[in-house]
Amino acid sequence: MAGPLVQVEKLCKTFGAGETAVRALADVDLQVGAGEVVGLKGPSGSGKSTLLNLIACIQEPTAGKLSIGGETVWEGHWRVPDLRRLRRERIGFIFQFHNLLPFLNAIDNVALAMTLDGVDRTTARQRAGALLDYLQVGKRASAMPSRLSGGEAQRVAIARALVNRPQVILADEPTAALDSERARVVMDLLRQVAREQQAAILVVTHDEKIFDRFDRMVALRDGRIEQEQPRAA
Amino acid sequence: MNLALADIRHKLGRFVLTCLGLGLLMAVALSMVGIYQGVVTEALALSRSLRADLWVVESGTRGPFAEASRIPGDVREMVARLPGVAAAGAITLRTAEAQAPQGTIRVQVIGYEPGRPGGPSVIATGRGLGGTRFEIVADARSGLPLGATLLLGRYRYHVVGTTRGLVASGGDPLIFMQLRDSQDLQFRLAPAAARRAIAASTGGGSTDTVNAIIARLHPDADPALVAETALRWKHLAALTDQEQSDLLTLSVVNRARVQLGMFTVVLLFVSAVIIALIIYTMTMDKLREIATLKLIGAPDRTIIGLVLQQALLLGGVAYVAAVAIVFSARDVFPRTVALGPAEVAVMAVVVAVICLLGSLVSIRAALRIEPQQALGG
Numbered sequence: 001m002a003g004p005l006v007q008v009e010k011l012c013k014t015f016g017a018g019e020t021a022v023r024a025l026a027d028v029d030l031q032v033g034a035g036e037v038v039g040l041k042g043p044s045g046s047g048k049s050t051l052l053n054l055i056a057c058i059q060e061p062t063a064g065k066l067s068i069g070g071e072t073v074w075e076g077h078w079r080v081p082d083l084r085r086l087r088r089e090r091i092g093f094i095f096q097f098h099n100l101l102p103f104l105n106a107i108d109n110v111a112l113a114m115t116l117d118g119v120d121r122t123t124a125r126q127r128a129g130a131l132l133d134y135l136q137v138g139k140r141a142s143a144m145p146s147r148l149s150g151g152e153a154q155r156v157a158i159a160r161a162l163v164n165r166p167q168v169i170l171a172d173e174p175t176a177a178l179d180s181e182r183a184r185v186v187m188d189l190l191r192q193v194a195r196e197q198q199a200a201i202l203v204v205t206h207d208e209k210i211f212d213r214f215d216r217m218v219a220l221r222d223g224r225i226e227q228e229q230p231r232a233a
Numbered sequence: 234m235n236l237a238l239a240d241i242r243h244k245l246g247r248f249v250l251t252c253l254g255l256g257l258l259m260a261v262a263l264s265m266v267g268i269y270q271g272v273v274t275e276a277l278a279l280s281r282s283l284r285a286d287l288w289v290v291e292s293g294t295r296g297p298f299a300e301a302s303r304i305p306g307d308v309r310e311m312v313a314r315l316p317g318v319a320a321a322g323a324i325t326l327r328t329a330e331a332q333a334p335q336g337t338i339r340v341q342v343i344g345y346e347p348g349r350p351g352g353p354s355v356i357a358t359g360r361g362l363g364g365t366r367f368e369i370v371a372d373a374r375s376g377l378p379l380g381a382t383l384l385l386g387r388y389r390y391h392v393v394g395t396t397r398g399l400v401a402s403g404g405d406p407l408i409f410m411q412l413r414d415s416q417d418l419q420f421r422l423a424p425a426a427a428r429r430a431i432a433a434s435t436g437g438g439s440t441d442t443v444n445a446i447i448a449r450l451h452p453d454a455d456p457a458l459v460a461e462t463a464l465r466w467k468h469l470a471a472l473t474d475q476e477q478s479d480l481l482t483l484s485v486v487n488r489a490r491v492q493l494g495m496f497t498v499v500l501l502f503v504s505a506v507i508i509a510l511i512i513y514t515m516t517m518d519k520l521r522e523i524a525t526l527k528l529i530g531a532p533d534r535t536i537i538g539l540v541l542q543q544a545l546l547l548g549g550v551a552y553v554a555a556v557a558i559v560f561s562a563r564d565v566f567p568r569t570v571a572l573g574p575a576e577v578a579v580m581a582v583v584v585a586v587i588c589l590l591g592s593l594v595s596i597r598a599a600l601r602i603e604p605q606q607a608l609g610g
Contacts (some may be wrong), residue, residue, distance in 0.1 A: 040356055059605065084532055087530075116530055
């Protein structure tokens with residue numbers, strides 16, 4: 001891959017207008033390359049979630065430029081006609097509380113992301129099963145989400161994020177509901193996936209225990225990048 | 234994979250209970266449709282059973298169902314001699330309270346001459362009336378079994394046969410008896426009153442009065458032409474069977490029919506609102522799941538399919554339950570619940586349309602859910 005998979009240039013986001021306007025992000029520049037795991041930290045209201053939403057194409061920037069996988073997605077306006085297709089094919093999401101669909105078992109939760117993309121159910125389930133095995137929750141494939149432990153559910157959620165082999169994985173506090181040991185396991189898993197699939201991973205986190213698992217930490221404050229800190233060797 | 238079915242399986246108990254509740258509501262609406270149809274069926278049951286081509290009644294009236302009509306009994310012979318008339322029979326009609334073995338019952342008494350038009354076309358059990366007096370043929374709806382005795386006025390009558398589905402426009406079961414018996418019952422004065430009438434020279438002797446003459450025509454006879462011929466007699470009026478049927482449905486039972494029809498419309502409207510609310514609640518319960526689906530890239534058709542399929546499944550299962558409830562309970566209703574394949578099919582279409590319309594609001598709401606609602610705690 002020639003350039004970064006996620007490229008954010010002078011990205012701005014303002015909510016509201018006039019005197020009541022709130023500037024959530026101001027001139028943010030960020031690049032995440034293939035195989036790189038970047039952490040995003042900052043106090044509440046610093047703009048972490050807004051930045052994640054903009055990169056996920058679920059909110060529209062106010063100014064700047066956003067590229068995913070080398071393709072300009074937003075510059076003045078959306079440049080991609082079908083944003084959901086873009087998310088489906090190129091972006092994987094991992095949530096704080098796993099967000100598995102409660103009415104599908106583990107393997108169907110993972111396979112769903114593929115069937116939405118038109119893959120037949122048998123093929124999708126085969127790939128989902130293999131991915132669950134890879135993430136060491138294959139034995140729980142037929143369990144409903146309510147029967148899974150927090151760690152198991154988060155692994156299933158990671159499998160769902162990975163099943164379409166996305167170029168970019170966005171994670172919002174993926175370890176917040178896990179104990180320290182399981183949090184490190186999940187982060188190691190993400191690092192492994194980033195290396196093996198050459199995916200760019202951006203993780204919003206407050207969890208200092210896992211800061212050492214990132215290639216880079218980016219700190220946001222008042223909508224601006226305050227500091228970029230490479231991983232200690 | 235079918236998300237709608239998976240979600241229903243996940244909350245099966247809740248779905249079944251919802252369907253059952255909705256099914257009961259639909260059963261009420263379906264019953265109203267059946268009762269509405271039943272009023273029309275009951276109104277026409279007697280005239281259809283008598284298979285009359287022409288009704289000859291008192292001049293200036295539209296009897297015997299819409300208005301009172303009294304004509305001399307010998308008019309039957311005059312009608313029988315009209316060109317085109319194959320057979321004619323005199324009948325009397327009277328609503329009465331009678332003492333049956335099970336208690337007081339309300340019946341419509343029809344008097345006719347056995348062997349002439351006016352009797353029931355089909356006997357379900359027992360036999361039709363013969364030459365013996367004080368015998369009756371009763372409809373099964375009266376609850377009178379074969380051999381039972383009915384006290385009517387001053388006389389006792391024995392049930393020798395039964396019919397099925399023969400009721401008056403008011404829903405009262407029909408009792409058939411000999412014309413002479415019914416004339417005595419209807420027109421003969423009690424002994425004391427008869428003595429007073431004779432003393433005052435105001436009559437009280439002859440009871441040969443009937444309410445209508447029904448005529449069956451030759452196949453090639455024109456009912457309108459025969460009616461016109463009958464009208465030439467000044468003291469008679471004549472209605473074709475079609476006119477009598479129109480009179481029964483558009484006049485005699487019209488208020489009841491319109492009332493039931495309006496109530497049915499109100500019920501369907503209430504059902505539609507409730508179905509829409511249930512579908513909306515079911516959809517909003519899945520707000521986070523729908524947001525997640527959107528976030529992972531599910532197209533709108535997946536979201537619409539989820540809501541729409543659940544709405545149709547809900548309506549379908551509830552309607553099947555409603556049909557089962559109504560058909561298993563219809564005989565308990567005091568009046569006819571006339572539901573055939575046509576009514577059931579039309580109501581199924583109505584329910585499907587209600588479900589489709591009811592889901593529109595929910596679909597709109599589901600499509601407005603933002604994907605970012607899946608994020609956060």
